[in-house]
Amino acid sequence: MFILKILKFSIKILCSFAARTVSHTITQLDVPRWADPRREAELRCQYTRNPKDPPLHSVKWYRDTDEIFRYTPQELETRAFNSSGISVTNCSCDLRSCNITVRPERGTARYTCEVSSEAPRFAVDKRSANMTLAVLPEYDPLITGLPTLVQAGEQAMVNCTSDYSLPAATIDWFVDSEPQEDPQITSENHISGADGDGLRASWRTLHVFPDDYASHRGHLSLRCRSIVATWPPNERSMSVRLFVQQRQHVSSYMFSKNNAVASSCSCVFRLQPQLWTFLLLMTKVPFLVK
Ligand SMILES: *[C@@H]1O[C@H](CO)[C@@H](O)[C@H](O)[C@H]1NC(C)=O
Numbered sequence: 468m469f470i471l472k473i474l475k476f477s478i479k480i481l482c483s484f485a486a487r488t489v490s491h492t493i494t495q496l497d498v499p500r501w502a503d504p505r506r507e508a509e510l511r512c513q514y515t516r517n518p519k520d521p522p523l524h525s526v527k528w529y530r531d532t533d534e535i536f537r538y539t540p541q542e543l544e545t546r547a548f549n550s551s552g553i554s555v556t557n558c559s560c561d562l563r564s565c566n567i568t569v570r571p572e573r574g575t576a577r578y579t580c581e582v583s584s585e586a587p588r589f590a591v592d593k594r595s596a597n598m599t600l601a602v603l604p605e606y607d608p609l610i611t612g613l614p615t616l617v618q619a620g621e622q623a624m625v626n627c628t629s630d631y632s633l634p635a636a637t638i639d640w641f642v643d644s645e646p647q648e649d650p651q652i653t654s655e656n657h658i659s660g661a662d663g664d665g666l667r668a669s670w671r672t673l674h675v676f677p678d679d680y681a682s683h684r685g686h687l688s689l690r691c692r693s694i695v696a697t698w699p700p701n702e703r704s705m706s707v708r709l710f711v712q713q714r715q716h717v718s719s720y721m722f723s724k725n726n727a728v729a730s731s732c733s734c735v736f737r738l739q740p741q742l743w744t745f746l747l748l749m750t751k752v753p754f755l756v757k
């Protein structure tokens with residue numbers, strides 16, 4: 468009994484040792500996790516020949532259990548199979564790698580690369596990865612809650628919501644082109660529940676304290692960007708202007724007006740935002756957000 472166990476054990480060791488040295492080994496499999504429906508996806512498989520390996524016999528690609536492609540270097544042949552309806556649109560294979568492009572299908576499929584070495588053992592190595600067809604947003608993200616004007620010393624809160632997509636988008640905020648990451652300024656990325664098709668929307672808020680951006684000249688540019696993690700990533704954005712009432716605007720308006728007599732065009736440019744806030748102040752009570 469004991470001897471039998473030892474025998475079994477050593478056979479096991481022998482086999483795994485043998486398996487490791489008589490087959491090509493897959494070193495890298497690249498299958499995009501999310502495929503963009505507007506382009507073909509490239510699947511890549513790289514392998515190496517170990518010193519004692521027989522030559523490469525074949526490389527096969529499977530979609531779930533269906534073989535979709537085969538490369539046999541001895542016969543200098545590549546073959547695409549069309550049984551599952553998926554078509555391989557291009558290929559480039561040699562003794563080290565085999566890359567194919569496919570038109571992605573709805574839903575999720577498991578793609579497998581299988582490499583086998585020549586006789587006597589035809590030993591194989593294989594690796595799989597899932598690829599899911601992404602559903603890209605149809606609309607740009609939407610910014611809501613923008614006040615008409617915010618007082619200096621006050622803050623504003625705006626909200627950005629992405630369109631429904633699969634996977635859910637990641638939202639980022641930019642103020643005057645600077646990315647905002649401070650948790651006091653932007654909330655985390657929230658993801659909605661799934662709709663009937665499994666798509667989700669994301670939202671993220673931005674708290675703006677205009678006093679923190681000394682550079683503003685009567686307004687700040689707020690940009691919300693939504694990214695869906697396909698390769699290449701799908702990016703959409705929406706920009707708005709947040710008008711800020713400047714504290715000393717009346718006196719600086721007077722000051723600029725006096726100077727305008729001396730120097731012309733640069734002052735006209737500088738005047739505009741102040742004129743804006745001045746007019747707004749005169750005409751209506753600003754709508755303010757805490
Ligand atoms: C593969 O099959 C689909 C339908 O099953 C067909 O529309 C397509 O043209 C075929 N592609 C090739 C390369 O034969």
Ligand SMILES: *[C@@H]1O[C@H](CO)[C@@H](O)[C@H](O)[C@H]1NC(C)=O
Nearest residue numbers: 507556557558559560566568
């Ligand atoms: C097929 O792939 C080759 C090499 O990667 C490339 O040069 C060629 O343009 C591709 N053809 C198509 C139709 O995409």
Ligand SMILES: *[C@@H]1O[C@H](CO)[C@@H](O)[C@H](O)[C@H]1NC(C)=O
Nearest residue numbers: 511512559560561564565566
């Ligand atoms: C397959 O793609 C990899 C990575 O881009 C590249 O290094 C390799 O040369 C390609 N193989 C072939 C046979 O074109």
Ligand SMILES: *[C@@H]1O[C@H](CO)[C@@H](O)[C@H](O)[C@H]1NC(C)=O
Nearest residue numbers: 575576577594595596597598
């Ligand atoms: C692929 O997806 C299936 C079902 O969603 C899961 O069971 C499997 O573990 C995944 N395979 C890989 C290689 O991620």
Ligand SMILES: *[C@@H]1O[C@H](CO)[C@@H](O)[C@H](O)[C@H]1NC(C)=O
Nearest residue numbers: 611612626627628670671672
């Ligand atoms: C932001 O908008 C989303 C949906 O448009 C909403 O569900 C969420 O409650 C809003 N968040 C805040 C803090 O107003």
